[in-house]
Amino acid sequence: MLKMNYLVKDFLKFFVLIAAILFCLGFSSPSSENLSNSPDFSQGIRYLNEQNYQEAILKFTQVINDKNQWIASAYSNRCLAYLQVNNNQAAKIDCEEALERNSENIEAYLNKGLADYRLENYTQSLVAYQEVIKRHKHDYRAYYNQGLVHYKLGNYQQALESYNQALETNHEDSLEHKTWIYYDRALAYLKLENFSQAIANFTHVLILNPQDLQAYYQRGYAYQKLGNYQGAFRDFTEVITLNPQLTSAYINRGIIAGNLGFKEIAWENFKIALDQFQQQNNKIGYNRTLNLIRKFKQITSNVYQTPIG
DSSP states (O other): OOOOOOOOHHHHHHHHHHOOOOOTTTTTOOOOOGGGGGHHHHHHHHHTTOOOHHHHHHHHHHHHHHOOOTTHHHHHHHHHHHHHOOOOHHHHHHHHHHHOOTTHHHHHHHHHHHHHHTTOOHHHHHHHHHHHHOTTTTTOOOHHHHHHEEEEEEETHHHHHHHHHHHHHSSSSHHHHHHHHHHHHHHHHHHHTTTHHHHHHHHHHHOOTTTOHHHHHHHHHHHHTTTHHHHHHHHHHHHHHTTTTTTHHHHHHHHHHHHHHHHHHHHHHEEEEEEEEHHOOHHHHHHHHHHHHHHHHHOOOOOOOOOOO
């Protein structure tokens, strides 16, 4: 059997779709109070719920300018609206203003943590999530987001511990949120080179969401690292079924086919990848695939008569 150990995974090395994903559980629901005497605040909440964030910002700004009793909640909700339009510095400032007026505002801490994460203020982000945990130790969002920060910092074991706590404290019925946690926990296991546990977590993701292309892709990589080429081949085939235009999946399936000794299938997949890169006018991808084919030819030249001219 041929051994080809240069499977495509790293995005910077070869166009892979997968990366650690910030799923933003820090986003909170708009905080509302007795709105009967504050039409601007009420309209701001309505605009938030309708995802009309610019109008929401205008309404909350009016409440803040009026300096009335809803000012703390207006800052908190305007922070949320700013996050939704990726104005992270403004969001951070508003959440800090909200916390100056109400230091027990859990949602403001969560959203401040997210703003700091996006601004790469990772230490401050962790502090914000610790403030949530101090006040509400069963808030799984804080543990999960804390895990994302640790992952970003390269603290994969600490990220894993945070994801474990998130799963232990997540008593909601949201399968979507649980899927996110299992997925990111699997990524942490990958970084720790615990491929068996990574596979187990990606499998859990796929039980919850059988259409998760990224879970198939990463599980295929983990299978390959363990030498389970049949499992890897099946997963990259699933990826191609879900997205026939994902060129890197053909490259990976070709490499796996080579490891299994399926020479013709390997060439077929490399040819599809070349054609797709050519259609995309992706010269870098095209040339890298040609280099891969040359390496494959060198490996197979003493075993097979190569069909590519």
